[in-house]
Amino acid sequence: MGERIGFIGLGIMGRPMAGHVLDAGFTVTVWNRTRSKTTPLVERGAAAAASPREVAAASDITITMVADTPDVLDVILGPQGVAHGVRPGSVVVDMSTISPAATREVARRLAERGAEMLDAPVSGGEKGAIDGTLSIMVGGKPEVFERVLPVFQKMGRQIVHLGESGAGQVTKACNQLVLSLTLLGVAEALTLARKAGVDPAKVRAALLGGFAQSRVLELHGQRMLDRNFAPGFRTRLYHKDMGIVTETGRSVGMPLLGGSLAAQLYQVAMNQGLGEMDYSVLARVVAGLGGTES
Numbered sequence: 001m002g003e004r005i006g007f008i009g010l011g012i013m014g015r016p017m018a019g020h021v022l023d024a025g026f027t028v029t030v031w032n033r034t035r036s037k038t039t040p041l042v043e044r045g046a047a048a049a050a051s052p053r054e055v056a057a058a059s060d061i062t063i064t065m066v067a068d069t070p071d072v073l074d075v076i077l078g079p080q081g082v083a084h085g086v087r088p089g090s091v092v093v094d095m096s097t098i099s100p101a102a103t104r105e106v107a108r109r110l111a112e113r114g115a116e117m118l119d120a121p122v123s124g125g126e127k128g129a130i131d132g133t134l135s136i137m138v139g140g141k142p143e144v145f146e147r148v149l150p151v152f153q154k155m156g157r158q159i160v161h162l163g164e165s166g167a168g169q170v171t172k173a174c175n176q177l178v179l180s181l182t183l184l185g186v187a188e189a190l191t192l193a194r195k196a197g198v199d200p201a202k203v204r205a206a207l208l209g210g211f212a213q214s215r216v217l218e219l220h221g222q223r224m225l226d227r228n229f230a231p232g233f234r235t236r237l238y239h240k241d242m243g244i245v246t247e248t249g250r251s252v253g254m255p256l257l258g259g260s261l262a263a264q265l266y267q268v269a270m271n272q273g274l275g276e277m278d279y280s281v282l283a284r285v286v287a288g289l290g291g292t293e294s
């Protein structure tokens with residue numbers, strides 16, 4: 001196939017996403033900080049590079065999927081970063097969830113080198129990455145979006161171009177805001193039911209048939225009833241995302257009363273040592289406030 005693809009960051013999400021691109025027949029060059037994680041993809045035909053810079057030099061489109069804003073700055077703008085390997089006309093696509101303001105700054109720095117950038121964070125979790133059914137929220141120039149679309153289509157199902165640079169990250173922040181408050185509502189409702197002497201499993205089933213129905217009630221509600229908090233989506237990363245939500249609100253003067261509350265509760269979860277558990281573990285924090293067990 002025409003475009004050569006680079007992939008940086010082969011964690012829970014990045015590894016299956018890179019695998020889909022490889023399976024589709026693209027030439028793929030990979031790099032991961034912990035080098036051993038490249039082996040399964042190299043065995044399937046990917047080339048391994050020695051640095052993000054080398055990945056970019058070997059690719060027309062370089063995708064990054066790392067953890068947090070400082071990590072993206074590191075792999076793109078750091079001394080061995082993508083920015084030092086890109087050629088004019090190539091594209092960098094950051095699919096990590098990071099700050100919209102930082103995204104715009106990285107795009108500006110890449111533009112100085114003649115390279116384009118898209119922000120393209122995802123929703124759908126590990127399952128969506130493995131199944132190739134992610135929702136992908138994209139910011140950047142429309143013609144660059146059209147160019148990368150065939151690659152996105154190997155990783156996702158709902159792929160939406162939302163506007164200029166940063167629009168994808170703003171959309172992801174909106175997604176996390178809705179998710180956190182829904183999760184809080186479900187956690188409080190199930191704890192309230194238990195404390196009031198009504199079976200929370202029956203409450204969940206009853207609510208699923210009415211206006212309070214949601215995927216969060218369905219999937220995370222069940223996790224809460226089972227006390228199954230194996231990740232999934234780590235609380236540590238969700239705490240990072242709530243920081244992005246509150247920062248984004250502040251940057252435009254939008255008070256986020258609910259979002260701030262949820263962000264504080266995730267801080268409590270972190271302080272209680274729950275960072276490596278699934279983010280639905282918020283139910284345990286809420287139950288603790290009620291003086292009961294989740």
Ligand code: NAP
Pocket residue numbers: 009010011012013014032033034037065066067068070071072074075095096097098122123124125126232233234237
């Ligand atoms: P993960 O399993 O913890 O993987 C993180 C990846 O980033 C690893 O490859 C890690 O390398 C790399 N990395 C971290 N810091 C780095 C640095 N400073 N320099 C170079 N590489 C670095 O995380 P994940 O679940 O795949 O999440 C990736 C992104 O997707 C995050 O922004 C997350 O918020 C977002 N996301 C996750 C989910 C989910 O359900 N998991 C859903 C939607 C969006 P090592 O292997 O060396 O540690």
